[in-house]
Amino acid sequence: MVLGFSGLAANALISVLSVLSLVAGAELVVSRIEGVAKHYGVSEVVIAMTVVSIGTSLPEISLHLVGSMNILLSSGAPLKLFLTDPLTVLIGSHAEILSLLAEKGVITSNVVAASQETFLSTSGTVLGANIGSDVVQQTLVLGMVILSAALLANDHGFRFSRKFLIRDYAPMMGTTLMTLILALNWRGVVGFLSGGALKVAGTFTRLDGIVLFGSFLAYMYYLYTTRKEELAEAGDVEPSDRPLRDLFTGVAAMVLVIVSAEVFLRVVEVAVARTGLSQSMIGVASVGVVSAFPEMITAISGLRHGSEGVSLGTLVGSNITNPLLAIGAGSIISTYAVPRPLVLWDLPMETITAGVLLAYMFSKERIGDLLARPARFAGLESVAGKLESTENRVLSVAGALLLILVYFVYLYVRFNYFQYDFA
Amino acid sequence: MGWDQRLREVLLFQAGVMVVVVATILFSSPSDERLFEVFGALLSASITVFGIREMRKLTA
Numbered sequence: 147m148v149l150g151f152s153g154l155a156a157n158a159l160i161s162v163l164s165v166l167s168l169v170a171g172a173e174l175v176v177s178r179i180e181g182v183a184k185h186y187g188v189s190e191v192v193i194a195m196t197v198v199s200i201g202t203s204l205p206e207i208s209l210h211l212v213g214s215m216n217i218l219l220s221s222g223a224p225l226k227l228f229l230t231d232p233l234t235v236l237i238g239s240h241a242e243i244l245s246l247l248a249e250k251g252v253i254t255s256n257v258v259a260a261s262q263e264t265f266l267s268t269s270g271t272v273l274g275a276n277i278g279s280d281v282v283q284q285t286l287v288l289g290m291v292i293l294s295a296a297l298l299a300n301d302h303g304f305r306f307s308r309k310f311l312i313r314d315y316a317p318m319m320g321t322t323l324m325t326l327i328l329a330l331n332w333r334g335v336v337g338f339l340s341g342g343a344l345k346v347a348g349t350f351t352r353l354d355g356i357v358l359f360g361s362f363l364a365y366m367y368y369l370y371t372t373r374k375e376e377l378a379e380a381g382d383v384e385p386s387d388r389p390l391r392d393l394f395t396g397v398a399a400m401v402l403v404i405v406s407a408e409v410f411l412r413v414v415e416v417a418v419a420r421t422g423l424s425q426s427m428i429g430v431a432s433v434g435v436v437s438a439f440p441e442m443i444t445a446i447s448g449l450r451h452g453s454e455g456v457s458l459g460t461l462v463g464s465n466i467t468n469p470l471l472a473i474g475a476g477s478i479i480s481t482y483a484v485p486r487p488l489v490l491w492d493l494p495m496e497t498i499t500a501g502v503l504l505a506y507m508f509s510k511e512r513i514g515d516l517l518a519r520p521a522r523f524a525g526l527e528s529v530a531g532k533l534e535s536t537e538n539r540v541l542s543v544a545g546a547l548l549l550i551l552v553y554f555v556y557l558y559v560r561f562n563y564f565q566y567d568f569a
Numbered sequence: 570m571g572w573d574q575r576l577r578e579v580l581l582f583q584a585g586v587m588v589v590v591v592a593t594i595l596f597s598s599p600s601d602e603r604l605f606e607v608f609g610a611l612l613s614a615s616i617t618v619f620g621i622r623e624m625r626k627l628t629a
Contacts, residue, residue, distance in 0.1 A: 237606040312627045320620045324613040332605035336594075353610045361617040368621050371572075372628065 154420050161413040165436045168205045168406035171399045173440055176201030178396035181386035191370065199366070202444075202464040203472060204403065205437040206276045210476035212407040213268040217480035220264040222257050223247060239349040240265045240481045267425050269482040270567040271414045273350075274426025276472055277492045278434020280322070280465045281556055284496060287442045289549030291457060295449050296543050303542040306458075311507055311539065313373070314462040317365060319500035324361065325469040326493040328354040329484040347484045347568075355477030362470035424567040426485040430492075430560065487564030491556075499552055503541075510538045576622040580615060587611045 180197045184190075200207065217240055218224040228235055230246045244258045244265075253261075292304040306315075331348030338344050350358075386392040414428050441461050448457030476482060506513070514536035522530040541549075590608045 233603070237603050237610075309628060312624060317620060317624065320616050324616050327609050327613045327616070330609060331602075332609050333602050336605075348606075348609070351606055351610075353606060354613070357610050357614045357617075360614070364617055364621055368624065372625070 154417075157413050157416045157420075161410060161417065161432060164406045164410040164413060165432050167402055168208065168410060168433070169436050169440060171402040171406060172201065172204035172208070174399035175204060175396050175403060177383050178386070178392045178399065180383040182389045182393050182396065184383065184385035185387075185389045185392075199463060199467055200471065202441055202460060203467040205407075205433060206272075206279055206468050207472045207475070208403045208407045209275055209410070209433060210272050210472040211479070212404055213272040213411055214476040214479035214482075216408075216411065217261070217265050217268050220257075220261040221247065221253065222261070223252050226252050235352060237351045237353045238481075239351065239483060241483070265480075266483050266568055267415060267418065268411060270425030270485045271411060271429045272476060273473070273482055273485060273488055274424075274429025274567075275433035275437070276429075276468050277325075277488055277496070278426075278430030279437045280468055281430070281492060281496055282435055282438040282553065283441055283461055283465055284318070284500060285549050285553035285556065287438050287445065287461060288458075289546045289553070290442065291445045291449065291461065292541055292546040292549070293543060294446055296546065298449055303540045304546065305537075306507060306539045306541065308539065310458055310462075311504060314459055314466075315500070315504060318462045318465045319497060319504060321361070321466050321469050322493060322497045322500060324358070325473065326489065326497055328357065329489050329493060331484075331489075344490075347486045347489050349484060350473060350477040350482040352478050352481060355474045355479075355481075358470045358474030359478060360474075362467065362474060365466060365470065424485065424487075424565060426487060426567050427561065427565065483568065485567035486569070487560060487567065491560060491564050495556055495559075499549075503549070507539050507541065510536050510540070573622060573625065576618055576625075580618045580622070583611050583615045583618065587615070 176197055180193055180201075183193050183197060218227065221227050221240075221244060227243055227247065230243055230250070231238075234242055234246060241262050244253070244261055247253045248255060248258045296302065296304045328350060329348055331346050334342075334345040334348070338346060410433070414425055417423065417428055418425055441464055445457035445461045448460070473482070514533040518530040518533035521533060587608065590604055590611065594604050594608065
């Protein structure tokens with residue numbers, strides 16, 4: 147029962163409202179805090195690296211932090227949990243630490259069972275929402291932005307800048323690959339390659355969280371040392387006229403974000419019990435989609451002002467912050483159990499799509515030249531001519547449509563073949 | 570010491586530890602999941618270090 151309602155329809159409505167207030171509240175927090183920071187003369191670069199970069203991922207980050215706190219508190223002994231065995235705390239899962247606490251008689255077997263249940267269900271929801279949001283942005287939203295940019299410019303394609311592909315897109319792909327590597331159960335991989343069962347979903351341990359969080363700091367430092375001037379142009383909010391009022395609004399909006407995250411996590415529990423859908427699937431289909439909207443609106447409105455670079459940078463930047471900061475910080479607090487579909491479908495699909503697009507953008511001319519030879523040999527002069535005139539880093543309208551199609555294929559496969567998180 | 574030099578040293582250190590971890594996994598019965606956890610973490614951290622180093626080179 148959530149907020150006194152137990153019916154499925156009422157919970158669905160609460161779910162929609164909580165996700166909308168989560169995303170809208172996050173937008174309000176960013177604009178108000180940015181205005182206040184500017185009023186007090188905080189450097190534009192510092193604002194861009196903190197408020198703006200974290201702001202676009204605030205719904206996912208809040209969901210992770212609230213979820214991780216729920217996991218910790220469900221153990222009934224959150225502080226003792228950190229004082230059990232240092233090595234298990236660092237590279238073990240929440241479930242392993244619970245077992246240790248039970249062995250020592252700190253908690254009962256009932257608490258262990260309830261906390262494990264919270265651990266699995268919360269992990270599924272928050273990781274599904276996080277990765278789901280990334281998939282939507284990397285396929286559907288990116289495809290739509292490129293398509294809109296090409297159509298607005300009355301062109302047949304969209305030219306990516308080399309800097310964008312190297313400084314933004316490649317790190318995004320690297321981030322996804324890192325997340326996949328950390329999410330895998332490497333012992334299971336070795337076992338599977340030796341003929342064992344397919345048990346490759348692992349745990350995001352605190353060590354993994356430190357690696358992800360550390361990578362976020364390293365990336366921020368890289369940005370700070372290489373593109374200060376560009377970062378300074380990222381925020382477009384005016385300095386606040388009434389800083390105290392705006393600060394109060396910002397804090398109130400943050401409370402709304404946290405409450406919305408808590409309500410959403412409770413609604414998911416009801417939805418899972420009533421519908422039989424997995425937590426990660428609900429995360430993918432709800433927060434995953436809705437939290438991508440602000441980035442889409444920002445990106446498309448950026449196109450109208452002719453700033454494609456900033457649009458795509460914001461879009462892709464949020465895909466770097468989501469896994470590194472949200473999963474990183476959440477794993478440090480509580481660790482997460484990785485749902486099976488994440489390592490078998492979501493993350494590999496995301497990495498491969500990004501990798502193929504990146505490789506294609508840098509080798510399009512070579513591929514065109516290679517294909518032109520057999521076409522010319524077959525007497526298809528005009529086709530060969532077209533193939534030879536292809537340019538690197540240009541994605542055609544058809545390519546953008548293909549990217550959008552990838553999203554629907556992703557959803558179809560996800561909903562039909564990966565229905566269970568921990569079965 | 571330059572930034573790239575530091576990154577190179579971190580990468581070499583990680584590679585060294587990774588070789589030790591992989592050798593331990595291969596030459597002992599891989600019963601301890603923790604070794605695999607360390608392997609995954611090192612591999613992932615290497616991507617960050619290597620990636621940032623390459624990005625700095627390519628966009629210098």
